[in-house]
Amino acid sequence: MGEFTIKMPDVGEGVAEAELVEWHVKPGDPVREDMVLAAVMTDKATVEIPSPVAGVVTWVGAEIGDTVAVKAPLLRIEVPGYDDGSSSGENEGDSAATENAGVTPAAAASPTIETKAAPSASGTAPASRPSPLPESQKPLASPAVRLRARESGVDLRQVVGTGPAGRITHEDIELFLASGAPQLAASHGPVRNTHVEEVKLTGMRRRIAERMTLSASRIPHIAYVEEVDMTDLEELRTTMNRDRKPDHPKLTILPFLMRAMVKAIARQPEVNATFDDNTGIISRFGAVHIGVATQTPTGLTVPVVRHTEARSIWDCAAELARLADAARSGTALREELTGSTITITSLGALGGIATTPIINHPEVAIIGVNKMMVRPVWDGNQFVPRKMMNLSSSFDHRIIDGWDAATFVQRIKTLLETPALIFIED
Structure with a gap:
């Protein structure tokens, strides 16, 4: 032995x-x-x-x-x-x-x-046949399986796990439900809940907490919110998606925003930078590596679309889709999650009216996309329905003055409101 x-x-x-x-x-x-x-x-x-x-x-x-x-x-x-x-x-x-x-x-x-x-020992290894866990032992299961169990009223401690090390799978839940085993009793009216669960921050959640603390504690943020009329861009996007080639990805708003940022950065390169506050050195980059904050099952990650300045709208969309899938599936490489020079954050349909995004340290700027809504807009004669969206952006106030921040966002606004300008070479 x-x-x-x-x-x-x-x-x-x-x-x-x-x-x-x-x-x-x-x-x-x-x-x-x-x-x-x-x-x-x-x-x-x-x-x-x-x-x-x-x-x-x-x-x-x-x-x-x-x-x-x-x-x-x-x-x-x-x-x-x-x-x-x-x-x-x-x-x-x-x-x-x-x-x-x-x-x-x-x-x-x-x-x-x-x-x-090791000293010799008698006996055999534990039997491989699984059995339900004792009440005092926490079952092994993924967050998705735990959610399914809660929704189905299943006590995971009574479920036999057939996965590695007794891990409970979706199939185990199905078998448990099909067996007719007793489930958790449904509540008939409000009851007091005195349960307190202490959860230790681990893995991706702890990494996120550390980076947010670093950014918020070391970077003096200045926020700038501006509304953008997206009506013309949405019409263009709809047309391009309808007429796109079979090998082209479906366009979202983000590739247009990425290309608009590239053109705006060409006029204000100080925004596409990182700041080392230990050495006092600002690094301004010719390459525009745009990080796109992406929600995954394990937390927020920032896959990086590299050299956006050299990509077309379609290329930006394809690379963004590839990286988002890799991040969500946990297969993204280390180099695909690092090295951004400026970041986009978007909550999509949950974006709200305005947000206050936290800069991705050590960068100096982040652009936040909020929810698009149809609002009545006065055109000088009457109110007309327009598709409006707010951009909520944050800048490192040590490096970017308020005037420069406003100028940068206004340039992006102009490009998005007149999308033909995105495709015109300066």
Whole structure:
């Protein structure tokens, strides 16, 4: 009987530590070779750690939300029948051989393994047949599965999980409902709810909290809100979508806004910049790398459309759609989530009348898109219905004066209200 110690993998790029965001196993759980044991996160990139061996978990060295240094012990697995070979010096060789075992491209990094002798133990590994969890134990399930359970009145602790490490799936919920098992009793009238749930910020949510705190505490924001008549642009967008080629993506407002920003930045390059407040250096970029804040199941991410200055409307739309899908599915690469020089944030139909967006540190400007509404607008003779939308923008007041902020937004307003200008070379 031998015991493997799996260490925090080196995820590269000089990263010295990572946050543990998910356990797929616990002490006593049997594991298969290549089975995902845990997931760690570093700077928005999630890395899955697979098992190079089959055995039983005997120890885990961290809790969800803990920061673990590279090469620090993460968990141990007892392997039946393993000969550690410590007396003949084979330990080191066997460790190196197993270091790269079972690593798939999705893992993004291979765990470092060390071995040590473990005393012999009798008995067999826990049975693989799943069983309902005790009342005191929290079931493993994704947020979507938990939502489905709440909506269906299902107590997840009574559901048998058939996923890895007993994780409950949508299919398990379906089987539970089909079995006719008793569900949570429905409430007949208002009742007091004294439940208090303490939730530790982990993973993407903690990254978002850290970045928002950094931005709000270090950047003096100046906000500027302006309404834009989008009627003509909406007519143009409808026509372009109707007549688009089969290989062209469907156009939203954002590609037009991105191209308008490129033209406005050409006149005010100081807006397309980052500011290092430790060194006092402003970096103004010729490339316009526009980050687009995107809501995902794990939180807000900012995929980056690079070199927007060299892209057409259609190209902007295609790249934006590709990056948004990658961000929502969790497959976006690290370089696709970093390096923006200016950011767009949009809540779509939920955009409200006005917002106060927080700048994506260390950038100096962010443009916020609000909800479009049909409003009565006076044309000099009568009120006419027009499609109106507000742009809510924020600027770093250390770098951008109020006059310059207003000039920048007014230029974007002019381009959006007369969309033909977007396609005319200056």
